[in-house]
Amino acid sequence: MSSTDGVIEVAHLSKSFGAVRAVDDLTFQVQPGRVTGFLGPNGAGKTTTLRMLLGLVTPTSGSATIGGKPYRELDKPTRTVGAALEAASFHPGRTALDHLRVYAPQAGVPDSRASEVLDLVGLSFAADRRVGGFSLGMRQRLGLATTLLADPPVLLLDEPANGLDPEGIRWLRVFLRSLAAQGRTVLVSSHVLSEVEQTVDDVIIIARGRLVHSSTLDALARLALPRVRVASPHADGLAALVAQAGWETAPAEAPTPGRVELLGVDAATVGAAAFAARLELSELTPHDPGLESIFLDLTSPAQDATNGVAR
Numbered sequence: 001m002s003s004t005d006g007v008i009e010v011a012h013l014s015k016s017f018g019a020v021r022a023v024d025d026l027t028f029q030v031q032p033g034r035v036t037g038f039l040g041p042n043g044a045g046k047t048t049t050l051r052m053l054l055g056l057v058t059p060t061s062g063s064a065t066i067g068g069k070p071y072r073e074l075d076k077p078t079r080t081v082g083a084a085l086e087a088a089s090f091h092p093g094r095t096a097l098d099h100l101r102v103y104a105p106q107a108g109v110p111d112s113r114a115s116e117v118l119d120l121v122g123l124s125f126a127a128d129r130r131v132g133g134f135s136l137g138m139r140q141r142l143g144l145a146t147t148l149l150a151d152p153p154v155l156l157l158d159e160p161a162n163g164l165d166p167e168g169i170r171w172l173r174v175f176l177r178s179l180a181a182q183g184r185t186v187l188v189s190s191h192v193l194s195e196v197e198q199t200v201d202d203v204i205i206i207a208r209g210r211l212v213h214s215s216t217l218d219a220l221a222r223l224a225l226p227r228v229r230v231a232s233p234h235a236d237g238l239a240a241l242v243a244q245a246g247w248e249t250a251p252a253e254a255p256t257p258g259r260v261e262l263l264g265v266d267a268a269t270v271g272a273a274a275f276a277a278r279l280e281l282s283e284l285t286p287h288d289p290g291l292e293s294i295f296l297d298l299t300s301p302a303q304d305a306t307n308g309v310a311r
């Protein structure tokens with residue numbers, strides 16, 4: 001195995017459709033053995049990026065490779081990459097097993113693999129039912145089974161949690177984690193962070209075709225730590241109190257003397273310390289932004305000028 005096996009690499013990737021810049025100078029890497037969330041609001045450019053990775057759309061510029069090669073140059077593409085893009089279309093008259101048997105030759109696997117993958121996704125009970133009568137959740141599972149036919153080390157899944165009920169989402173979480181634990185590269189797109197936050201190790205967040213954040217989920221969660229806004233008419237006294245207590249301050253876009261945002265400390269502790277130091281406070285506001293609000297902030301148009309990328 002080479003060190004690039006299973007690594008997805010997108011470098012300065014752009015795609016314009018006429019005047020629409022769907023993907024704009026996007027650069028990121030996705031590592032094997034991890035589940036990576038590819039996140040962004042509707043229209044951010046996720047599907048277009050996945051389609052470029054699969055050689056279905058030609059980039060305007062830049063590159064998208066899997067294991068160091070563009071999809072079209074892979075020796076055995078279907079054995080390397082399994083992809084489920086958007087809501088897969090199924091022939092409604094076919095049974096689940098027949099559907100998989102139709103795809104088995106393309107994947108280069110024997111018919112017998114069809115029932116194996118149905119079993120993997122917990123759909124054996126519906127093997128002989130027509131797909132036309134399947135619920136959205138069952139269709140999602142069948143789509144996943146199709147991507148697993150050739151047992152590929154790399155999986156690209158576009159919104160696999162879409163339309164699943166909480167039980168289905170819990171099942172998907174466990175399933176994707178087990179695929180990553182086997183050493184596979186699992187890239188999962190979603191427009192809702194909360195849908196995948198208990199599933200992913202890493203996050204790549206895009207908005208309007210651009211990268212706005214790339215890090216581990218833990219690093220993203222640190223941005224969402226509970227915080228306390230503190231203000232005092234005595235700026236020097238406040239600065240001294242913060243320094244003495246060793247509290248961490250959140251970086252401010254426009255630092256203002258006499259006003260700080262403290263991380264990892266609660267309002268009562270700050271109030272007590274100010275009282276002991278005889279420091280007058282004009283504001284003491286606890287604030288718990290939560291991950292979803294950090295995600296919304298990162299992807300809001302106002303953030304274009306200020307976003308950084310952390311790893």
Ligand SMILES: Nc1ncnc2c1ncn2[C@@H]1O[C@H](COP(=O)(O)OP(=O)(O)OP(=O)(O)O)[C@@H](O)[C@H]1O
Pocket residue numbers: 017020021022040041042043044045046047048049191
């Ligand atoms: N074939 C196409 N022709 C013209 N415009 C396109 C085409 N495909 C995508 N776009 C545009 O590119 C932008 C990005 O779309 P894309 O489907 O990649 O976003 P997305 O992040 O996957 O969104 P969603 O979550 O809604 O699926 C959108 O403005 C979309 O309208």
